[in-house]
Each structure stands twice: as structure tokens, then as C-alpha cells.
Amino acid sequence: MSETVLDYMTRLGRAAREASRVLARASTAQKNRALQAAATALDQAREALAVANAKDLEAGRANGLDEAMLDRLALTPRRVDEMIEGLRQVAALPDPIGEIRDMRYLPSGIQVGKMRVPLGVVGIIYESRPNVTIDAASLCLKSGNATILRGGSEAIHSNQAIARCITRGLEEAGLPNAAVQVVETTDRAAVGALISMPEFVDVIVPRGGKGLIERISREARVPVIKHLDGICHVYIDRAADMDKAVRIADNAKTQRFAPCNTMETLLVHAAIAASVLPPLAAIYVQKGVELRGCPRTRELLGEAVNAAREEDWATEYNAPILSIRILDSLDEAIEHINRYGSQHTDAIVTENFTDARRFLTEVDSSSVMVNASTRFADGFEYGLGAEIGISTDKLHARGPVGLEGLTSEKYVVFGDGHVRT
Structure with a gap:
């Protein structure tokens, strides 16, 4: 019996949740090694990337994509350079995970502060731009999050070629392949499944046309970071x-x-x-x-x-x-x-x-x-290395979303046998 889309996405979600626990305790050096190795793999795979992207562009023209969409879809040599540079910039950024701030003593004698932690599993749903695959993967990886990437069917060959480079980076760093997973089916039911799995996915980031983002915002059972328009x-x-x-x-x-x-x-x-x-x-x-x-x-x-x-x-x-x-x-x-x-x-x-x-x-x-x-107004120009998207919401992140926008905080308390009276 063949695997259903729901079963397939559940399998990805379960694997991502397990990988997220490994990433949460991964060292900065290990995460940076994966990013640098992925950058090297991209540089070495330029020809394969061009071949894969040509298939997508040819199919896009045949399917009547307009020039704006084709421009977003194209993986030019310059955009490959930018993806490589983005990976290396993210590797060079300070790791926010584990940072403790605002520690203070309270009258009871305990110390209270906040520690920055990953969100867990981030689902990214996007159209056309295959460079989003690298932006999302690099930021999620550096911030200790596992990610499930569901690109548009028009970029399927490009996204899979990029995913192979990311996998090489993860393997070289000794991190689980499921830390970054690219959805391989173009069935739209995969989107519905991804946005309906709060037990496996902690946040959804949609990137694409207004119709896509409106649908995700309306139907998601998982919190969404988004913007609808760029007026x-x-x-x-x-x-x-x-x-x-x-x-x-x-x-x-x-x-x-x-x-x-x-x-x-x-x-x-x-x-x-x-x-x-x-x-x-x-x-x-x-x-x-x-x-x-x-x-x-x-x-x-x-x-x-x-x-x-x-x-x-x-x-x-x-x-x-x-x-x-x-x-x-x-x-x-x-x-x-x-x-x-x-x-x-x-x-x-x-x-x-x-x-x-x-x-x-x-x-x-x-x-x-x-x-x-x-x-x-984008993450690269704001010094974030890359961005996972832009949020016009006021919770939980606003503006270009980089590493810090993919983290949360938890309270940490230090005592020395303190009990409440």
C-alpha cells in the first residue's frame, strides 16, 4: 500500500521533532561547520544547480509564468554567489542560543533571568524563489531549529538540488539529515498537512503571493509569521x-x-x-x-x-x-x-x-x-546574514526575521536551597 500525503508529512514532522532536540543541544561550532560545508557544496554544485534550474524555468515558461515570477525563479550565478555568501554570513553571526540576560537577585534570594532558546520546528511554505531554501535552512539551523521546507512546484528541481547541498553540510557536521527536510511531493495536500500539525510544528512562515498567505493565515492550526502585502x-x-x-x-x-x-x-x-x-x-x-x-x-x-x-x-x-x-x-x-x-x-x-x-x-x-x-528592507541588508521572511505582525517578530526572530526565551532561576515561605 502506497504512503498517503498525510502519512508522508507526519513522518517528516516526527523526524523533524526528533532532529530539533538534537539541534537544540548542538554546539555553535557544529552548526557553523554544517553551514560552511553546505556553502562549499553549493559552490561545487554550480553546474548541477544550473541544470536543475533550467528545467524549472523551461517548465515555467511552458506553463505561462509571467516575467516577474520567472525572475524570482531564476538561479543566476550572482544569486548562487549570494546564497553562498548568505551561508557564510550566518555562520559568522553570534549564536543567540543559550544567551542568558537580565539576571538579577530578588528579595527572596533567588536569581532570575531569561535564556534564549530555539522555537523547535519551523515550517516554511514558499513560491518560486529557490534561494529561500538556503535562507530558511541557514537561519533555522543556526538558531537551533529543525525545518520542513515546502517550496512551490515550479521550483521543485532547483529546491531538490539545493537540498542535496544542505544534506552534505549536515552530514559533514554530524547532524541529522532531518534537521532540514525539503518536501518532495508537489501535492497541495502537503501544505494542508504541514499547517495542521501543532504536535510536530511550532511555527509556520509563508512566503509567496497574497492568496497563499491568506490561505495559510486562515487555515493554520500553528502560529504564523507573515506579511500579506508590500505596499x-x-x-x-x-x-x-x-x-x-x-x-x-x-x-x-x-x-x-x-x-x-x-x-x-x-x-x-x-x-x-x-x-x-x-x-x-x-x-x-x-x-x-x-x-x-x-x-x-x-x-x-x-x-x-x-x-x-x-x-x-x-x-x-x-x-x-x-x-x-x-x-x-x-x-x-x-x-x-x-x-x-x-x-x-x-x-x-x-x-x-x-x-x-x-x-x-x-x-x-x-x-x-x-x-x-x-x-x-531585507535581512541581508540589515546585517542579519539572511532573512526567513518579513513580518508585518506585532507578535512575535516584526520586520525582517533573522536569527533572533526564530528564537524564544524562557525564564531561568538559580537558587541555593531556597524554598518559598
């Missing part, structure tokens, strides 16, 4: 430096169109709009970006701008499309962002310290920036 804003204040404004607003939109930290709406103070928008519009048009603007923007820029509809302000395009709105005050900009934004990443360009402080304080997003492109 990111850049606000050019009346006190902005023109050169900075043009450079930042260009980069935030056009450096890459697909990522969740790409700007989708540009807000401009009316006092500076006539100076900054024409050169920016010329850049966007030259780079093939469709502009959709409010009536004041269209009056200023003319036929280069289509009329923005109400739904445009609340849309994550993941494409060369940009909404533009001219506003009369910082108050209006903050109100717009808090109304239409997704609490992901928002930036202000200004030389006015008071305006910058107000923006940082009043914009309710997981990353808020002053005079910097929203494209910096």
Missing part, C-alpha cells in the same frame, strides 16, 4: 534635498520591480512637486514604468500620467507601475500611508529633523526610513 511608500518632504530625492525615488522603484520592498506609491509635497516630479517622471518613462497619478500630478506632468483610481493606492503591483500623489503636508502623507499602506516599509526624504522624527514615530510600519531607499 511601500516614499514621501518627498518639502525640506528634501533634490538629488537625494531623485536618487532614492528612482532606486526604490526601478532597482527591481518584483520584491515586496519596492515602492508602489510616491508621495510628494506640493511645495517641491514642480521641481522633483518632472526629472523623476523622465527617468520612470525611460525605464518603462507606467505612471498613475492624482489630478494634481496629471496637471503637472500631462499625458505621461494615467489617472489613478482609488484602488491604485491600495495595490501592490510587483510590476513597472507607480502611483503618484501630490499632498499639502506631512500630516496628509502620514494619514495616506497609515490608511493605504501594508505596514511593510515606508520612507521619508527630508533634511528637516522634526519632520523625520514625526515620520518615524507616527508611521505604523515594520520598517520606517529616513533618506534611504525602501529596497534596503
Whole structure:
């Protein structure tokens, strides 16, 4: 009798739980050895990775994947370099596990503090980007967590090729193969099983389209770390430096169109709009970006701008499309962002310290920036080595989730025969 999907996922879950107990007591040196060995294995497997990825890209084109999805799916030599560098950076990061903080004596004579510990087993559900396999595996491994990785069917060959490199690293370090498991079936029932196993899985991290994340959030019986949308804003204040404004607003939109930290709406103070928008519009048009603007923007820029509809302000395009709105005050900009934004990443360009402080304080997003492109909002750029995802929730982690976001704390108490009276 063949194994059902539920039986298969239960087997993976049980193995992950057992592996998590081994990882929880693994030394920093052992975990780092696994990461470094996996990096070496990736470097040696470049040809095999390219062959596997070519199969996925060919199948993706045949199945009608759009260019944004194909871009996410591609394992270019540069992205392989980034995966290797990510592994080595995570290996170089301080190990948070076992760290004890805030130890203090209480009147009873006991010492109380907190120790950082792994979450246990982390399930990752993601689409397209095979580099997520490395990001997730490296961070979970360094933070002492076992992980079950369920990538999209469109990246199955790439993910399996990467998984073989990770397994080589685990074996070289003497850690169980089940510490990192890539789900081998493309049956969607595997997702339903993974999010319904609280006895084996401690947290789920979905990475992919809004539909996937909404489904996971709705159906999961396991806590979820997630963000739904990346509706990111850049606000050019009346006190902005023109050169900075043009450079930042260009980069935030056009450096890459697909990522969740790409700007989708540009807000401009009316006092500076006539100076900054024409050169920016010329850049966007030259780079093939469709502009959709409010009536004041269209009056200023003319036929280069289509009329923005109400739904445009609340849309994550993941494409060369940009909404533009001219506003009369910082108050209006903050109100717009808090109304239409997704609490992901928002930036202000200004030389006015008071305006910058107000923006940082009043914009309710997981990353808020002053005079910097929203494209910096990811774990690698934040010095986390890599990220497992970005959370716009307020519990348990917020913003790019790296090592610390994959840990919890428990109270530890030291006594010397103390008893409560």
C-alpha cells in the first residue's frame, strides 16, 4: 500500500521533532561547520544547480509564468554567489542560543533571568524563489531549529538540488539529515498537512503571493509569521534635498520591480512637486514604468500620467507601475500611508529633523526610513546574514526575521536551597 500525503508529512514532522532536540543541544561550532560545508557544496554544485534550474524555468515558461515570477525563479550565478555568501554570513553571526540576560537577585534570594532558546520546528511554505531554501535552512539551523521546507512546484528541481547541498553540510557536521527536510511531493495536500500539525510544528512562515498567505493565515492550526502585502511608500518632504530625492525615488522603484520592498506609491509635497516630479517622471518613462497619478500630478506632468483610481493606492503591483500623489503636508502623507499602506516599509526624504522624527514615530510600519531607499528592507541588508521572511505582525517578530526572530526565551532561576515561605 502506497504512503498517503498525510502519512508522508507526519513522518517528516516526527523526524523533524526528533532532529530539533538534537539541534537544540548542538554546539555553535557544529552548526557553523554544517553551514560552511553546505556553502562549499553549493559552490561545487554550480553546474548541477544550473541544470536543475533550467528545467524549472523551461517548465515555467511552458506553463505561462509571467516575467516577474520567472525572475524570482531564476538561479543566476550572482544569486548562487549570494546564497553562498548568505551561508557564510550566518555562520559568522553570534549564536543567540543559550544567551542568558537580565539576571538579577530578588528579595527572596533567588536569581532570575531569561535564556534564549530555539522555537523547535519551523515550517516554511514558499513560491518560486529557490534561494529561500538556503535562507530558511541557514537561519533555522543556526538558531537551533529543525525545518520542513515546502517550496512551490515550479521550483521543485532547483529546491531538490539545493537540498542535496544542505544534506552534505549536515552530514559533514554530524547532524541529522532531518534537521532540514525539503518536501518532495508537489501535492497541495502537503501544505494542508504541514499547517495542521501543532504536535510536530511550532511555527509556520509563508512566503509567496497574497492568496497563499491568506490561505495559510486562515487555515493554520500553528502560529504564523507573515506579511500579506508590500505596499511601500516614499514621501518627498518639502525640506528634501533634490538629488537625494531623485536618487532614492528612482532606486526604490526601478532597482527591481518584483520584491515586496519596492515602492508602489510616491508621495510628494506640493511645495517641491514642480521641481522633483518632472526629472523623476523622465527617468520612470525611460525605464518603462507606467505612471498613475492624482489630478494634481496629471496637471503637472500631462499625458505621461494615467489617472489613478482609488484602488491604485491600495495595490501592490510587483510590476513597472507607480502611483503618484501630490499632498499639502506631512500630516496628509502620514494619514495616506497609515490608511493605504501594508505596514511593510515606508520612507521619508527630508533634511528637516522634526519632520523625520514625526515620520518615524507616527508611521505604523515594520520598517520606517529616513533618506534611504525602501529596497534596503531585507535581512541581508540589515546585517542579519539572511532573512526567513518579513513580518508585518506585532507578535512575535516584526520586520525582517533573522536569527533572533526564530528564537524564544524562557525564564531561568538559580537558587541555593531556597524554598518559598
